[in-house]
Amino acid sequence: MATQLLEEDLMTCSICLCRYRDPVTLPCGHSFCRNCIQDSWRRCDKACPECRQPFPEGAKLSRNVALSTLLQALPVAIPRPESATGPKARCPRHGRPLEFFCRTEGLCVCSACTVHNCSHHERALLDVERRVREDQLRARVLVTRQQVAEAETQLQELQQQSSRIESSACTLTSAVSGRFRSLLQVLETWQASTLSDIEVAKKQALGHVLDEKQRLTEHLKALSQYDHSVQDLLGQADDSIFFQELQQLPEPLQSLGPLPSPRWDGEQQLNSLNQLLSPLCELLLAEKSLPKATAEAADAGPAGPTGLESPGTSPRHSVPTEEEALxxxxxxxxxxxxxxxxxxxxxxxxxxxxxxxxxxxxxxxxxxxxxxxxxxxxxxxxxxxxxxxxxxxxxxxxxxxxxxxxxxxxxxxxxxxxxxxxxxxxxxxxxxxxxxxxxxxxxxxxxxxxxxxxxxxxxxxxxxxxxxxxxxxxxxxxxxxxxxxxxxxxxxxxxxxxxxxxxxxxxxxxxxxxxxxxxxxxxxxxxxxxxxxxxxxxxx
Missing domain, CATH: 2.60.120.920 (SPRY domain)
Known part of the structure; x- marks a missing residue:
């Protein structure tokens, strides 16, 4: 223990933070590796890095004989490997604690690495960098969970729209069937044609709803998988593995946007019937003759302007006021x-x-x-x-x-x-x-x-x-x-x-x-x- 303290406190060059190699002493009394001090003076003024005392012109570096002898007597320091998963992981190259994060290379580094390998790289304290990255991940989790809530709400809306379409189609079919049963036998062909069109329109509308439900379900599944990946990453204790897996983490999924309107229009089905049975439009499309549920269900979709009827037909609704029309x-x-x-x-x-x-x-x-x-x-x-x-x-x-x-x-x-x-x-x-x-x-x-x-x-x-x-x-x-x-x-x-x-x-x-x-x-x-x-x- 004493040898390790002696090595770390007295036998370490303050420039390279390693054991002295060919130590020299300046007139001010501070010692450095010969190569370290010469390399330092190539980049800046000739002065002591510790006390900033100028080095005299013409003077030569003197070898620190006592320090060199002491270094030869000490055993060669061999870094002790520690558990890679422990909270005090050490640098595999220098054996020092991993205290910094090199943003340029995306690696955890020690103090010696910052001098020898990452001197010109962007660095930050390891614990500070981790807190920043964890805050970013938590923000992503919030966005992901908001998308999950939005998707679940849209799924509920699709369920409601599906029920309204089913109810509207059922009610409209019943109303049309009731009208056709009171007509002559020659109109039965038109009845079957009209009901077939309604059924096709219903299937198309429900098919669109099912497609949207499938798309939202797959989106929810992908969001859930992403959330699990982020949670697993947040639970990773090893910093090196954390940052390595963080770089492999895909970008968050984009929102699917607003839910499209269902492709169902009961009013359009009635207009098709009007085209077939123009002389009977007043009887078939009278407001009192159709169940209220039909109009309510039709309003769920993006129906066209009401109060506009085909040529020669009677209006379905009373004439609106000017404010209502606008x-x-x-x-x-x-x-x-x-x-x-x-x-x-x-x-x-x-x-x-x-x-x-x-x-x-x-x-x-x-x-x-x-x-x-x-x-x-x-x-x-x-x-x-x-x-x-x-x-x-x-x-x-x-x-x-x-x-x-x-x-x-x-x-x-x-x-x-x-x-x-x-x-x-x-x-x-x-x-x-x-x-x-x-x-x-x-x-x-x-x-x-x-x-x-x-x-x-x-x-x-x-x-x-x-x-x-x-x-x-x-x-x-x-x-x-x-x-x-x-x-x-x-x-x-x-x-x-x-x-x-x-x-x-x-x-x-x-x-x-x-x-x-x-x-x-x-x-x-x-x-x-x-x-x-x-x-x-x-x-x-």
Whole structure:
């Protein structure tokens, strides 16, 4: 014990922290290894590392004879190996306690290693570094457990959604079956078809829920495995093994994000039935004839705007107040258009370059720029043509019956109406109105006023919030039965969506007040409007 103390306190060079090798003494009385002091003076001034006393110029290092003799008499020190798993593990190279952590190499080192091997590396005290790493791991555990809680909550929501879908499908099936049993024998084929569609939709919706449940279950399993790995690492006593396994630990799993909405829409199933049995829509879709559970279950999914019915059908609900209509529109548009700017980029693939039909233009409307621009003059531009509108309206040459189509319009000011119409839209002026877009069941229109927007269909008006920009977009998705209007300035945002079963070709149609100008925007890369047999094919 005395020999070990003598070695550690008196026989150790303060530079290399090892036993003296060829010891020399400076004039101040401090001793060092010859190579250590010479190497130190190459990097800094000639002075004693202990007391900073300058070394005289021209002086030579003197060998410490007494210290050298004593070193020769002492036995060679052999480091005693200690348990690798004990709390006082020693350096395998120098036999000293592992007191530091080399961040550059990711190793536990002793004081001698910091001089010889890690002198220019980033180092920290071993216990300090361990506390830092343990705090990081504990933070990861907290994040992991939060993800577990979130995933478990989403699984519960999936269970509830699955029950609602099951209940809605069951109730809807029962209601439809009850109606069909009271009809004539010739309607049984339609009944089977409708129930089959509902069953397919239910299976698809439940299949989506099951897929999400499987994905969340696998995510939970992976999170649990990661948590066990971290807990095992935190319980590792050996520092070297701890840091070695820490480097092999994978990064924490990313969160799966919000739970997607279920693909179930009872309202859409009823609309399909409406298309098959148009004369019986009032009987089949009357609110009092359907169990309340059907509407409640359908509300669980992202259903489209309510209060909008197919042409020729009676409304399912009473007419809402203005506040209810505005609130309903805002909620529905949030569900359907979560990222309007992204939707705008998708719509470019369906862009159509349209032109006005001179034969339909009112005599006060002047067409220019190759029939791409129309201006309402205060004086007639000539006699009225046969088949032209007596109203201040003009129709496009192009029409669409299937597929999806998108076009953009720039207006000079407010007091204009954009819409689509069946071919049978009346050309005559009836009453005091100067337009008839949306006044009947065969047209749909969005009227832009100075301080409001009005959505018109079948003589019913719905006032909307906001004031759109001068650049507007129209998306006609005949496959989905949806007509959507956008404001494109200063940013893309949906204004209103109509849902209907479009059974005839649709023509874009416009109304504009005196002094207004309306321009059909063209894109050089836009495709020509497809022929009827090509319209059902989506763009590449």
């Amino acid at each position: 609130a309903e529109r805002d909620v529905n548009l949030v569900h359907i258009y979560p990222e309007a700017d992204a939707a705008s980029r998708v719509l470019k693939a369906y862009y159509r370059n349209l032109t006005f039909d001179p034969e339909t233009a009112n005599q006060y409307l002047y067409l220019s720029h190759k029939d791409q621009q129309v201006t309402h003059h205060f004086q007639a531009q000539g006699p009225a043509r046969s088949g032209s509108f007596e109203l201040w309206q003009v129709q496009c040459t192009q029409s669409f019956q299937t597929g999806r189509h998108y076009w953009e319009v720039r207006v000079s000011d407010h007091s204009v109406t954009l819409g689509v119409t069946y071919p049978k839209l009346s050309r005559q002026k009836l009453g005091t109105h100067t337009d008839n877009i949306g006044r009947g069941p065969h047209s749909w229109g969005l009227c832009i006023q100075e301080d409001s927007i009005q959505a018109w269909h079948n003589g019913k008006c719905q006032r909307l919030r906001g004031v759109p920009g001068r650049l507007l977009g129209v998306d006609l998705n005949l496959s989905a039965g949806c007509l959507t209007f956008y404001s494109l300035e200063p940013r893309t945002q949906p204004l209103h969506a109509f849902y209907a079963i479009f059974s005839q070709p649709l023509f874009p149609v416009f109304w504009l007040l005196e002094g207004r100008t309306l321009t059909l925007c063209h894109q050089p890369e836009a495709k020509l409007p497809p022929r009827p047999q090509e319209e059902a094919t989506p763009p590449s």
